Amino acid sequence: MDAHELDTPCLLLDLDAVEHNIAAMMASLAGTGVALRPHFKTPKCPQVARLQLEAGAIGITVAKLGEAEVLADAGLGPILMANQVVGRTKIDRLMALLARGVDITVAVESEFNVRELAEGARRSGQRPAAVIEVDAGMSRCGTSTPAETVALARMLAGEGIGYRGIMGYEGHMYAQPEEEPRRQLIEAALGAVNRHAEALAEAGLPPGIVSTSGSASTAIASQTPGITELQAGTYIFHDSHHEAFTPGIFRYALTLLTTVITVRDRYAVCDTGMKSLSNDHGPSFSRDGTFKAARLSEEHAHLTGPGIAALGPGQKVELVPSHGDTTLNLHDVYHVVRNGQVVDEWPILGARKFK
Amino acid sequence: MDAHELDTPCLLLDLDAVEHNIAAMMASLAGTGVALRPHFKTPKCPQVARLQLEAGAIGITVAKLGEAEVLADAGLGPILMANQVVGRTKIDRLMALLARGVDITVAVESEFNVRELAEGARRSGQRPAAVIEVDAGMSRCGTSTPAETVALARMLAGEGIGYRGIMGYEGHMYAQPEEEPRRQLIEAALGAVNRHAEALAEAGLPPGIVSTSGSASTAIASQTPGITELQAGTYIFHDSHHEAFTPGIFRYALTLLTTVITVRDRYAVCDTGMKSLSNDHGPSFSRDGTFKAARLSEEHAHLTGPGIAALGPGQKVELVPSHGDTTLNLHDVYHVVRNGQVVDEWPILGARKFK
Incomplete structure (x- = not known):
């Protein structure tokens, strides 16, 4: 037809273009040592996530528990939820995913988050795992100082919650239309993330995961020492807004x-x-x-x-x-x-x- | 709970406020001779449409065939689709609604629309009904001149399509923040609609339906001779944008x-x-x-x-x-x-x- x-x-989805975009992203990361955990918030479709995993993605990033539940039902993962799980209803949904054997790691950014996770773990007998979200300059969620990050990492360990590493996202770079100032802004953001990572290493808590960056900063982030993986999402379908950033x-x-x-x-x-x-x-x-x-x-x-x-x-x-x-x-x-x-x-x- | x-x-829906809004709208129309055919594009929920009908609405207005199908499944109507049905797939969906006995009237604004409707009627053996959309100044769809409107009304009659009247919507009034210039703009728009109605009457095709206006212009439209009914939708839940227009x-x-x-x-x-x-x-x-x-x-x-x-x-x-x-x-x-x-x-x- x-x-x-x-x-x-x-909506029409051109499969040739999807395959091109997957190949182009994997080619841009080849040999860099930086892995891809593509964000599910763009495709929101298990068939697409499966193509990404088959091409070499190390897992899938999600924004919401509801997205994680969709992936879990499709048997896809491991899952990194790049967002906090807040409130008892959601904490219990997370514990239910863990009880199903789903490999999911969530973000924390405050003692409040860690306390809720720890209470949920005690209620359910599950052992959740977390990355610490650091504020890379976007002024949304995330710890402000390396000292805060180290304190949270210690708290995770003390509460028996798996400590997986850190994440930070430089979404504020989209507000900078010019290429060179934008490059400096991305580098500053990734530098900030790395300072948190270094403080953790000095405290004897080196992060296994240092996750950052969307599609538009992949070229820079993949060349930045210290970054272990990227959360790029939009590249999979691309849109006219992103064409301005990755022509x-x-x-x-x-x-x-x-x-x-x-x-x-x-x-x-x-x-x-x-x-x-x-x-x-x-x-x-x-x-x-x-x-x-x-x-x-x-x-x-x-x-x-x-x-x-x-x-x-x-x-x-x-x-x-x-x-x-x-x-x-x-x-x-x-x-x-x-x-x-x-x-x-x-x-x-x-x-x-x-x- | x-x-x-x-x-x-x-989403939370405060039922006391819904009931207040229904009563306030019906009170504002009481004694004016102008009826209400509330727009389903706001609530999108049969339970709400039923409350509106029980309070005295003469039917329900929709924007899309998909909304009409929802209402038809719930046994609610009659339905006025204040939008054109374009393309064979949609024309056939309309004919299927008519074949179910659903009382639905759609808008036309061009010979193209009337031709598609007439072809669909011949294919299906159904007898569709239409209102002519006139451009009340918004520059979207709608006939531009009373002469065009009269020609379309004659074409409807010639094609055996039920001719129900006209509609026009003055949505461009939202761009005018000041009350008095906005009043003048609404009055000018309703005056334009009435000129189309008068031309039809002079041509021996007086419109049964002269439908206009959203929630924000109800006070003026309900006092305008010639207007028979309103399409107000937003009043049912209200929102902060409309509070500025109907404080x-x-x-x-x-x-x-x-x-x-x-x-x-x-x-x-x-x-x-x-x-x-x-x-x-x-x-x-x-x-x-x-x-x-x-x-x-x-x-x-x-x-x-x-x-x-x-x-x-x-x-x-x-x-x-x-x-x-x-x-x-x-x-x-x-x-x-x-x-x-x-x-x-x-x-x-x-x-x-x-x-």
Whole structure:
């Protein structure tokens, strides 16, 4: 079936592009000694995580317990949850995963987290494992000083919680549009992570895992001594926002298929909007770049640009999301495509698993 | 069960506030002769639509066929689809609804739409019905001139498609922050709709339905001669964006419950972000207004404001969405609450029914 015969709006996943992106990422890490534990928050789909593991990923990173549960059900891992588990309900869900034999490590950043984990361990008889999240300059979660990090590592050991290492994420680099200042910012962030790692080593608690970085800083992070693994996620499908940061390396694998409703002199309107396409990183573009989704209402997009002259009502068009992660979170299935033909359908089982 | 014992992030729906909002809307229309056909795009939940019908709504408006299918399955209607049905797959879905005996009227805005409907009618032996969408100044879909509208009405009659009337929506009024210029803009839009209606009457095709207006222009639209019914949707739950347009009338019925992960000097971080809370209409606020979700990443919100001083990790807090429609689209269930206690759970069956 031709992919453009599908009802709209829906997501198309180009399998050739996915395979290219996996190969390109593994090639960029080859010989660096830095491993990849790709982030599940982008694909949210076990079939994709399996391809990543088969290509050499050492495990999968998740943001939420709900995503970890999806992976556990699919028998995929080991799992690193790059986020804190907070509140008794979630702590008990973590212990239930451990009781199933799932290899999962979670992040802690405070005595509060360690105490909740330790209480959960006592309640359940499980032995959780943790990495310490350090603040690499993003001002979100994470310990502020190496001394805090060392204190937490000691607390983990004292509470009988497995101590696996540290993680830090330099997400604030996306706010820096220029390449050279951005490089300096990434290097400063990774330097900060390494200072925490060195303090731990000096305290006799060398971190096994030093995990950092998304797709856009892979080139720098993979050349930084001390970093053991990366959490890159977006590279798998790529999106137009990331193309600005990693030009020419990855291909657009994910597009949103939409139907034109009407065409006017200066714009066309199609049947996707904020309820099926995100625009938190700006407008989506047509594959050939000749028009963009300039304005979204809830169920409509205004298309503008020279390419609209060739459009007519009823026509199907593909848009490259500016932010794949938040767009696919609105959908339940990938229509998997090779050479424009639908070859499979993969459920996005992790979509909206935000608990 | 206390609502704050629920796992997070999740949606709470205050039933007292829903009932207040229904009563306030019906009171504002009482004696005006203008009926209400509330928009399903906001609640997306049959239980809520049933409450609206029981209170006197003459039917339900939807944006998408998927929403109409949800209502049809629940036995609720009649249904007005305030949007075009484009493409053979969707036309055939519409005919299937008609074959089930569902009372549904769809919008057309071009000869293309009427032709597709007529072809679908011939294929299926069904007799669809339509309103003509006119452009009330928003520059999205809709006929531009009364002459176009009259021509389409004649085409409907010629093709054997039921002609029900017209609709126009003045959504561009939201871009006007000041009250008096906004009033003029709404009046101009409704005046434009009425000019189409008058041209139809002069042509011997008086519209049965003249449908316009969302929650924020109800007060004006309900006093405008010629308008027969309103499509107001947001009033049912209200959100902080609409409070700026209709201050003091409706109550916040919908909140997002989230858990604090960490608290710092100048901010706190909680476990909701762009994947569970929208910010297309600006930041969400705490119920008491003492802090707001100043910044969202995918799974984290930065809370700022004086109220964060009282927060601690593990604490549950409620946020009032700035845009309920796009927030609830990310969720699958309302936890229905009275006086802080969970009394029911209503599936959001229309969430992401964007096809």
